[in-house]
Amino acid sequence: MSDWWQEVERALQERSEGAPDPWAHLADDPEGAELTAEQKAFLQQLADQPGIGRLGGDDD
Amino acid sequence: MADPADVGAALDLSDPTRPRRVLCHGPRGAGKTWWLAAAAKQAEHHGFTVARTAGRASDRDLPLGALAGLLLPFGAELDRLGSHGEVLRRVFAFTADSTDAVGVKVATLKALSAIADRAPLCLAIDDIELVDTSSREVLDAALARTTADPILFLATSASPGAFPADSVVRLDPLPLSEIRAMLVERGIAAGASERCAVASAGNPGVAVAMADGLSDAQRAGTAPVPDLPRLGGELADELQSRLRALGETSCRALVVAAAADGGDLGAIGAALGRLGEPGLEVLEAAEEAGVVEIVGTRLAFPDPWMRHAAYHLLAPASRRAAHRALAAGFTEAHEAASRVWHLVGAASGPSDSLAESLALVAADAARRGAVSTSAHTYERAVEFAASPAVRDSLLSTALRSVIDGGDLAHALRLADIVGGPIAGTLSGLPLELQCALADVGELATGRTVAVPNPTRADSAPKEGDEGGGPNARRLASRRRGWTAAAAGDHRRAIAAVGDPPAAPLDLVVWAVASRHAGRTREAREALARADAAARVPWLHLGQWYGVVDADLELLAGRQADASALTLPVGAAPALRTQASSVLARARLMADPSLDPAAEPTAWADDGEGVLAEVRGLVRAGVAMADTDLLEQAISLADKARLPIEAGEARLWRATVEATRGNDVSDAVRLAHATLQRCGVRGWDARCAALLAPAPSAPRLVDPAITGLSQSELRVAEAVAEGLTNREAAAKLYLSVKTVDFHLQQIYRKLAVRSRTELAVRMTTGAPTVGNR
Numbered sequence: 122m123s124d125w126w127q128e129v130e131r132a133l134q135e136r137s138e139g140a141p142d143p144w145a146h147l148a149d150d151p152e153g154a155e156l157t158a159e160q161k162a163f164l165q166q167l168a169d170q171p172g173i174g175r176l177g178g179d180d181d
Numbered sequence: 182m183a184d185p186a187d188v189g190a191a192l193d194l195s196d197p198t199r200p201r202r203v204l205c206h207g208p209r210g211a212g213k214t215w216w217l218a219a220a221a222k223q224a225e226h227h228g229f230t231v232a233r234t235a236g237r238a239s240d241r242d243l244p245l246g247a248l249a250g251l252l253l254p255f256g257a258e259l260d261r262l263g264s265h266g267e268v269l270r271r272v273f274a275f276t277a278d279s280t281d282a283v284g285v286k287v288a289t290l291k292a293l294s295a296i297a298d299r300a301p302l303c304l305a306i307d308d309i310e311l312v313d314t315s316s317r318e319v320l321d322a323a324l325a326r327t328t329a330d331p332i333l334f335l336a337t338s339a340s341p342g343a344f345p346a347d348s349v350v351r352l353d354p355l356p357l358s359e360i361r362a363m364l365v366e367r368g369i370a371a372g373a374s375e376r377c378a379v380a381s382a383g384n385p386g387v388a389v390a391m392a393d394g395l396s397d398a399q400r401a402g403t404a405p406v407p408d409l410p411r412l413g414g415e416l417a418d419e420l421q422s423r424l425r426a427l428g429e430t431s432c433r434a435l436v437v438a439a440a441a442d443g444g445d446l447g448a449i450g451a452a453l454g455r456l457g458e459p460g461l462e463v464l465e466a467a468e469e470a471g472v473v474e475i476v477g478t479r480l481a482f483p484d485p486w487m488r489h490a491a492y493h494l495l496a497p498a499s500r501r502a503a504h505r506a507l508a509a510g511f512t513e514a515h516e517a518a519s520r521v522w523h524l525v526g527a528a529s530g531p532s533d534s535l536a537e538s539l540a541l542v543a544a545d546a547a548r549r550g551a552v553s554t555s556a557h558t559y560e561r562a563v564e565f566a567a568s569p570a571v572r573d574s575l576l577s578t579a580l581r582s583v584i585d586g587g588d589l590a591h592a593l594r595l596a597d598i599v600g601g602p603i604a605g606t607l608s609g610l611p612l613e614l615q616c617a618l619a620d621v622g623e624l625a626t627g628r629t630v631a632v633p634n635p636t637r638a639d640s641a642p643k644e645g646d647e648g649g650g651p652n653a654r655r656l657a658s659r660r661r662g663w664t665a666a667a668a669g670d671h672r673r674a675i676a677a678v679g680d681p682p683a684a685p686l687d688l689v690v691w692a693v694a695s696r697h698a699g700r701t702r703e704a705r706e707a708l709a710r711a712d713a714a715a716r717v718p719w720l721h722l723g724q725w726y727g728v729v730d731a732d733l734e735l736l737a738g739r740q741a742d743a744s745a746l747t748l749p750v751g752a753a754p755a756l757r758t759q760a761s762s763v764l765a766r767a768r769l770m771a772d773p774s775l776d777p778a779a780e781p782t783a784w785a786d787d788g789e790g791v792l793a794e795v796r797g798l799v800r801a802g803v804a805m806a807d808t809d810l811l812e813q814a815i816s817l818a819d820k821a822r823l824p825i826e827a828g829e830a831r832l833w834r835a836t837v838e839a840t841r842g843n844d845v846s847d848a849v850r851l852a853h854a855t856l857q858r859c860g861v862r863g864w865d866a867r868c869a870a871l872l873a874p875a876p877s878a879p880r881l882v883d884p885a886i887t888g889l890s891q892s893e894l895r896v897a898e899a900v901a902e903g904l905t906n907r908e909a910a911a912k913l914y915l916s917v918k919t920v921d922f923h924l925q926q927i928y929r930k931l932a933v934r935s936r937t938e939l940a941v942r943m944t945t946g947a948p949t950v951g952n953r
Contacts, residue, residue: 130489132417137493137500143433144456144495144502149529154505156524156538160517164541167548 188220191348192227194301194331200348202324202334204309206341207352213337215386216352217307220335224303229333230296231303236311244550247316248289249273251304258296265291282318287914290323294330294916301331309336310343314712321345326915328892329922354383364392370402390484420490427466432494434463438473439492440503440526443519444480452506501527518542531567539565540575544582552586556595559583563598573614580617581652584624587685587713589720592621616652620659624686627721627753632656662690667755668790669823671698685713689726696733697792699824699859705733724752732763736825738862740767758785770863773870777803777833791821799830806837828855832864832871839871846872883942885931893930896923900936901943 156164191200205216221231234250252259253273259266265288272285296302304320306312321344324334334346341349355363357378363385364374369392377395381388398404424432434453441449450461464480467473472491474481482488492500504526511520521538528535543558559579566572576598583592596618610618612632619630662677674694678687688711695704708730717723731746748760765783769775777783784800786793795818802810811834818827831852835845853868889897892915899909906924910917933939 128414129416129486132414133421133489133493135414136417136421137496140494140496140499141429142496142499144506145498147456147502148498148505148527149501150505154508154524154527155534156517156520157512157514159514160512160520161538161541163514164517164538164545167541167545 188223188333188335191333191335192224192229200346201328201332202344202346203336203348203350204341204344204346205335205337205350205352206339206343208339211352211354211383212385212387213352214307215384215389216350217305217335217337221303221305224301224305224333224335227301229301229303229331230299231305232296233305233307234312235307236309243313244315245272245285245313245319247306247312248319251306252289252292255292255296258299259292262288262291262295285315286319286322289319290326290914290916293323293327293332294918297327297330297332301333303333303335306334306336308338310338310340317344322914326913327919329918330916355385357383360385360388364388367392369395369400372402373399373406376406417490417493420486421494423470424467424472424487424491424494427470427472428463430459430463431466432491433458434461435467435472435491436495436500437503437507438464438467438480439482439488440500440523441480441507442522446475446478446480448507448510449480451510452503455506455509456502498529501529518545525561525565528565531565533565533567533571536562536565536567536571536575540578543579547582547586552583552588553591555586556583556588556591560591560595563595573611577611577614577617577652580614580621581655584617584620584655584686585684589621589624589686589713589717589722593625593720596621613650613652616650616656620652620656623656623660624722625720627725627756629660659687659690662687662694666690666693666697667788667792669697669792669795669821669826670790671695671822681707685711686722689714689722689729692729692733693725696729696736696825697823699822701733701736701825701860704729705737708733721753721756724748724756728756728759728763731760735763735767735770736859736861736863738770738865740771740863755787758782758787761785766863770867773867777836778806791817792823792826795821795823795826795830799826799833802830803833803837806840808834808837811837824855825859825861828852828859828861829864831855832867835871836867886943888930889927893923893927896920897927897931897939897943900924900927901940903940 188203190196191203193199203220205213205220207213221233225231232251232254234247236247248269249272252269259269262269268281268284268288269292293302309317320334324332336344336346337352338344341351357375360378360381360383361371361374364377365371367389369377373392373395377388377391380391392400395406396404399406424435427435433456434449437452437456437458438444438449441452446461449464453460453463464473464475468475472482472484472487474483482491495503504523508520508523508527511517511523517538521535521542524535525539539558539562543555543562546555546558556579559575559582563572563575563579566575576595579595580592583595615632619632622628622630658677662674665671665674665677671694674690675698678684678691678694680691682688682691688707692704692707692711695701695707708726711726714722714726718727727746727748734740746760746763748757752760761782762785765780765785769777769780769783781800781804784796784803786796795814798810798814798817801807802814811830814830815827815834818824818830829852831848835848835852838848839845849868849871853864856862856864856868886894886897895913896909896915899912900906904912906920907917909915910920913920915923927939928934931939931942933942
């Protein structure tokens with residue numbers, strides 16, 4: 122009983138293997154498969170920013 | 182039996198002993214959400230205002246997100262709170278420059294108290310283990326201080342320890358008979374109830390959902406009920422057959438909708454266009470059937486099962502195409518993270534480019550303090566790496582980030598990707614990765630992990646003179662910090678790990694160093710923030726945390742807490758020695774008449790350096806009653822600026838002198854003053870015993886006062902000082918109602934009738950808080 126959820130997920134996964142596949146020809150289209158240069162630069166500059174502190178001390 | 186009726190006692194506000202925090206736990210699918218909904222409904226019937234929220238994995242790193250979900254609906258109350266309301270509004274809007282933890286806790290306390298003052302309040306949180314840590318901390322603190330307010334806290338979780346609770350309800354799958362009876366009570370005919378109960382496999386929520394799906398005639402028992410889907414494959418078929426009945430075009434649109442995590446209709450429509458599908462109008466049938474809900478520009482699946490079922494309606498390649506079409510819509514710079522995640526869904530295999538993009542997203546999450554998200558994203562990045570060089574580089578960065586974030590358990594999982602830091606598989610890996618793995622291994626086991634090329638990592642002696650990259654420097658400085666702290670060289674230890682340390686895992690060694698420097702209050706504060714170490718009690722660092730915590734509690738005079746110190750079988754020998762020392766000192770503190778020579782392990786220290794030297798001299802001096810050795814220990818401790826060791830050595834020297842009949846009052850006062858300056862109260866009783874003439878009676882301790890709880894004692898002392906209830910509440914961060922409540926208990930326990938009587942009683946033999 123405890124893994125019934127996983128059983129449903131597994132069953133859905135198995136059924137999808139034989140399911141209709143209307144867009145198979147589009148799945149590996151190389152166009153747009155990466156971040157744009159602007160997006161890479163954006164993430165890079167975010168990562169270079171100083172960090173934000175977490176909710177800290179518990180001094181009560 | 183996990184019946185929401187179990188919350189009945191908690192709803193009885195007239196009972197001061199009622200449970201106020203009820204946690205329901207059980208395996209996934211046991212019906213916890215159903216239990217919470219039923220319990221909250223019951224609270225509503227009793228006149229409670231119910232505030233609901235649910236933990237979500239995706240929001241786990243959003244500080245105070247769950248608290249915002251609970252409190253923002255009470256906008257008017259927040260406005261009336263003035264500055265406290267503003268504090269909450271600022272942090273909920275993420276516009277605060279910094280987050281003042283105490284300020285948020287006090288403001289939350291005020292808000293809960295004010296809301297509950299209007300009508301009893303029920304806080305209902307589903308999946309609390311997925312709620313952000315900050316919200317849980319704030320709620321824990323606020324609830325602990327509103328014990329007398331009409332507030333009921335209900336939560337569900339997969340594990341029983343997810344949140345402190347007065348009452349824990351274990352939810353197991355219900356027996357069929359109970360589910361059947363429950364459905365019959367809802368007016369479902371006996372035969373149909375039996376069918377639904379069997380098909381639900383013990384989950385009441387599933388059973389109710391199945392019964393809801395029956396026709397009126399089937400519910401009334403006048404039409405036959407077909408075989409209901411059993412769980413697993415049949416339920417999957419049942420869910421998907423309902424979707425397929427909507428038509429192929431709708432099904433294809435539903436796959437895109439299920440893949441679009443945020444439910445943005447614009448993004449879904451654009452993706453459908455890229456896939457050559459008709460527009461959003463094809464989703465109308467799904468909306469009419471109740472499969473999806475469309476509110477404004479958002480689409481949602483009310484039933485998460487249906488979302489799973491929809492996502493799997495097409496073959497894997499078409500699902501990837503759906504993600505790719507969605508990714509193509511996120512072209513703006515600030516949409517980079519959404520694009521990356523859809524590219525992950527679209528990927529059919531490893532890709533260095535994708536791995537590197539994921540690493541950028543992970544780095545941003547780390548920068549925002551989203552430690553858990555960052556760790557998981559790095560993990561995905563490492564999984565996607567196609568070439569060993571990229572994988573090693575990412576793993577090296579990921580480990581550094583995860584360790585810096587304080588998630589040692591996750592760092593160990595990452596380390597396992599290359600066989601673990603202890604498996605002797607470091608050779609052949611880049612130096613930076615070796616250093617990161619060694620760092621994880623040493624924090625986890627306490628054993629030094631050999632890293633080749635010592636000139637670049639192992640023996641890097643000074644800042645700025647260290648070879649290698651950041652991981653090598655980190656490993657070297659952490660090693661320096663631990664070695665120096667163990668030796669009692671607190672200045673070098675603090676210099677090595679930073680003051681204060683940037684990495685949460687370094688708070689333990691910083692606390693050790695501060696303790697040696699005589700700054701026990703700062704050490705305790707640092708340890709209170711070292712939750713990263715407290716979360717891994719099965720690892721070496723977590724065990725160290727336990728020993729240091731016990732030591733500091735002992736020095737503060739809380740012997741009972743220190744006595745609870747236990748170590749697992751596999752703990753490092755040095756740690757065992759330290760733990761034995763703490764326990765022996767606890768015995769000496771608990772009994773001022775106990776001869777210190779009977780507890781030689783109190784100064785056991787098998788380390789190296791001046792600290793071990795001082796303790797060795799004390800041990801020998803006490804054992805042989807040799808005041809010269811103790812004098813040497815004092816001199817050495819003073820010279821090395823180890824004030825606690827110096828104060829304690831003075832105390833032992835005075836103890837030896839006293840046995841010879843000498844007047845030791847000045848020496849004891851000096852020792853006591855030294856220790857008090859360091860915040861050490863644990864030796865107070867021993868100092869008092871040495872100062873008191875032998876025949877004098879010990880200080881009278883009022884047994885009734887000893888019977889007060891810590892909270893009651895704090896309230897009693899505050900009131901005895903002359904504070905009003907409101908002033909005491911402000912001083913102790915409690916609600917006024919809670920102070921009133923405690924005061925009633927105190928009056929009853931001490932059999933006093935007025936504040937004056939209480940003040941008199943407290944000055945004639947009360948133990949001091951923190952020194953009981």
